[in-house]
Amino acid sequence: MYMTKTRETKGSGGLGAAGKRRTARPGAGAGLGHSKAHHLAGVSLRYLAARSALRGHGPAAPCACAGEVAYRSAGPEELRVQMRRAYSPSGSGVALAAGPPALRASGSRHPADTGTGVFMAPRFGHDISQVLVSPNIMEPTQTSLSRRLLTSPETPAGEEEADQYSSDGLLASLAGSGTCVNGGGESVCSPTTGKYGITSNSNTCCTKECTQAHEQQHVTDHDGWGCCAALSAAWGKKGADKAELVKKYNTWFATANLLSECNAYTRSVECADALATTKDCAGTGKDTDCCKDIADYKLNAETRAKSNCGAAPKTVPPCPSF
Amino acid sequence: MTEKIWVLEDEPIRVSFNTKGYAFYKGGRGILGSPMEAHLRLIAVRGRDQVEIPGASHLKGRVAIESTEEALEFVRLFTSKGTHYLFPDGQYIEPALAENAPGLGEFTKEYAQRMKLEPVRSRRKGDGFEIERSLVDRAGTLLRATERVGKDGDYSLMKAVIIDESSPVSFPFYE
Numbered sequence: 001m002y003m004t005k006t007r008e009t010k011g012s013g014g015l016g017a018a019g020k021r022r023t024a025r026p027g028a029g030a031g032l033g034h035s036k037a038h039h040l041a042g043v044s045l046r047y048l049a050a051r052s053a054l055r056g057h058g059p060a061a062p063c064a065c066a067g068e069v070a071y072r073s074a075g076p077e078e079l080r081v082q083m084r085r086a087y088s089p090s091g092s093g094v095a096l097a098a099g100p101p102a103l104r105a106s107g108s109r110h111p112a113d114t115g116t117g118v119f120m121a122p123r124f125g126h127d128i129s130q131v132l133v134s135p136n137i138m139e140p141t142q143t144s145l146s147r148r149l150l151t152s153p154e155t156p157a158g159e160e161e162a163d164q165y166s167s168d169g170l171l172a173s174l175a176g177s178g179t180c181v182n183g184g185g186e187s188v189c190s191p192t193t194g195k196y197g198i199t200s201n202s203n204t205c206c207t208k209e210c211t212q213a214h215e216q217q218h219v220t221d222h223d224g225w226g227c228c229a230a231l232s233a234a235w236g237k238k239g240a241d242k243a244e245l246v247k248k249y250n251t252w253f254a255t256a257n258l259l260s261e262c263n264a265y266t267r268s269v270e271c272a273d274a275l276a277t278t279k280d281c282a283g284t285g286k287d288t289d290c291c292k293d294i295a296d297y298k299l300n301a302e303t304r305a306k307s308n309c310g311a312a313p314k315t316v317p318p319c320p321s322f
Numbered sequence: 323m324t325e326k327i328w329v330l331e332d333e334p335i336r337v338s339f340n341t342k343g344y345a346f347y348k349g350g351r352g353i354l355g356s357p358m359e360a361h362l363r364l365i366a367v368r369g370r371d372q373v374e375i376p377g378a379s380h381l382k383g384r385v386a387i388e389s390t391e392e393a394l395e396f397v398r399l400f401t402s403k404g405t406h407y408l409f410p411d412g413q414y415i416e417p418a419l420a421e422n423a424p425g426l427g428e429f430t431k432e433y434a435q436r437m438k439l440e441p442v443r444s445r446r447k448g449d450g451f452e453i454e455r456s457l458v459d460r461a462g463t464l465l466r467a468t469e470r471v472g473k474d475g476d477y478s479l480m481k482a483v484i485i486d487e488s489s490p491v492s493f494p495f496y497e
Contacts, residue, residue, distance in 0.1 A: 184497035188355025199355070203497070211497050218356045243326040250354040254330050257356055264356070268497070300495055303426045 180205035180293065185215040189222065189249070191242075194232030196222035206279070206290035207297040210271035214301075217264040218257075227252060227319035234322030248320040258312035265305035272298035325351045327372045329365045335405065339396060340386035344368045346375075348408065357496035359407035364399075377411030378477035385475040390444040393451035393471040401457060403427045403494060414457035416442075417464065417491045426494040427458070437486055440466065449473065456485070464489035 183202025190197060196219050203211040222228050231249045234240055272294050276282070281291035329349035337346065349365035349372075364375040366384060375381055378400050387393050400409050401416045403426065420428035429439075442455040450472040457467045468481040 182495060182497075184357065184360075184495055186355060186357070186360060186497075189353055191353065214497050215356070243328075246326075246353055247328040250328055250350075251330060251332075253354045254333070254348075254358065257354075257358055260356065261358075264497075296492060299492055300426060303494070304496070 180289075182207065182211070182293070182297070185211040187215045187218045187222075189228035189231060189253075191228075191232050191235040191245070191249075194229035196228045205293040205297070207272065207275065207293055210268050210275060210297060210301075213271045214264045214268045217267045218260050221260040221263055221316075222257075225256065225316050225319070227256070230319045230322055245322055248322060252317060252320045255313060256316050258308050259316055262305060262309035262312045265301045265308055268301035269298055269305055272301060327351055327365060327374060329367060329372065330362075335364065335399075335408075337395060337399065339392040340388070341366070342368075342384055342386065344373075344384055349374075359496040362408055363410075364405070364408040375409070377409050378475075379411075381475040382472070382477070383474050387451065387471055387473050387475060390446060390451055390453075394442065394444045394453060396471055396475065397453055397455075397469055397477070407494075407496065414459050414465070414467075415493060417456055417458045417489075424490065426492050429489070429491050433490060437464070437489075439464075439485070450476070452480075457482070458489060458491045458493060460493045462489050462491055462493065463487050464491060 181202065181204045183200075183204075185198060185201040185203065187196060187198045189195075198212070198215040198219060201208060201211050201215065227249065231245060234245055235242060276291065276294050276298070279285040279288065279290055279294065281288075281294060285291045327349055328351070329347040331347065333348045335346040335348065344366040345368070347365050347367055348362045350361045350363045351374075352361070354361050366373045366375055366381075373380070373384075378397075381396075385396065387396055398416060399405055400412050401414050403415055403418075406412050406415050415427050418428050419434060420430055424430050433439075439456055440454070442453070444451060444453045446452075447470070450470055453467075453469045453471065455467060455469075457465045459465070463484060464486040465482045466485050467479060467483075470476075470478045470480050
């Protein structure tokens with residue numbers, strides 16, 4: 001039903017592309033703490049493809065992919081496109097991010113091997129057994145790419161991202177792709193304790209502390225406003241209609257949290273500025289990955305601060321009567 | 323008990339195409355936390371019937387698309403900066419030309435010229451509509467997509483050609 005054909009890479013570049021660092025973000029809830037496997041799929045498949053390369057699989061086979069994806073015949077310029085599984089609104093699709101230009105393929109394609117498919121399918125949320133990979137995706141010299149990334153002169157000591165290698169010595173993690181993952185943070189009220197708490201910080205970039213500061217602002221705001229505690233008090237009463245309590249709390253939260261997001265994103269911007277100073281992003285740190293992440297982070301936070309502050313009430317609305 | 327669907331009744335999502343009696347709202351399940359975008363979903367409400375819509379495919383049969391404009395509005399429901407986060411299945415947003423300095427999901431006029439970005443095209447084709455437009459994924463890859471929208475809301479991404487693997491367009495993220 002969802003026929004997706006990908007055909008060629010026109011080449012990259014263009015304004016802003018050069019030097020722009022791409023902070024990886026989990027898909028389908030990117031930065032939202034959901035479905036990370038979707039976003040990580042690209043890197044994982046790169047590894048899978050490399051694994052398959054060493055195993056010397058057979059000739060190309062048509063891609064079934066639940067009838068959703070078809071690929072053109074493989075060519076060196078097309079591998080990255082082949083590895084890119086486009087949007088499947090059924091939820092069964094995975095977006096396969098492209099690899100670095102050096103990781104181009106030669107040779108024929110074949111489905112991922114059974115063991116790989118079984119291993120990765122639950123991580124992708126999709127049967128990948130028919131996703132085509134190339135047996136020659138990585139040439140021997142290309143396995144050093146991630147090492148080159150690690151030792152890039154633009155990466156100061158101490159900023160390297162942890163790489164993991166398979167037993168074959170191949171890149172096996174997102175980290176080595178030259179990206180980190182800003183999966184954002186999350187915080188929520190616990191109706192059983194009455195405390196608003198941080199439940200996750202999935203930012204592996206150097207802006208992690210800013211995500212923490214952002215979420216901490218939410219904790220300060222919501223605990224200060226007392227509505228989480230009020231919810232908790234009602235929650236514990238015998239015969240409480242919890243669905244109704246949730247509805248009341250959420251309706252209040254949807255408005256009140258705009259003010260908290262205004263505060264939190266403003267804090268994010270402040271944190272990013274402070275971090276940029278610490279990392280000397282205007283000077284010696286200018287072209288480092290961390291400084292590019294900070295710039296990305298700040299742009300997002302500034303935009304979100306502006307929209308939330310513009311929509312937020314001037315004062316926090318009173319807690320609902322539970 | 324807490325997993326019952328709730329809706330934010332004062333936050334309707336208005337669309338001009340026929341929704342067969344359903345009204346669209348932001349809503350979800352469980353206690354709303356921060357970022358709200360992680361929790362909010364599109365909920366189609368008709369009377370007591372409340373249906374969570376995690377992706378385009380779930381609207382098939384619940385809408386009637388009758389014009390190219392409505393087809394475009396339909397696909398933008400899933401890919402606009404303002405509503406994309408409601409759909410956990412979604413992977414793309416439609417980037418826009420920045421009026422000033424480019425913000426999230428935006429590109430400059432110079433970039434558009436340099437990359438020869440084509441305008442959005444929407445036309446009738448067969449028993450439905452075909453849309454060609456630019457999309458950007460979470461990694462910043464800019465694509466030229468060809469999508470099909472059936473009159474019953476059946477959606478498919480027919481083709482996606484990579485225009486710029488490392489575009490300057492920033493995909494919004496939330497924390």
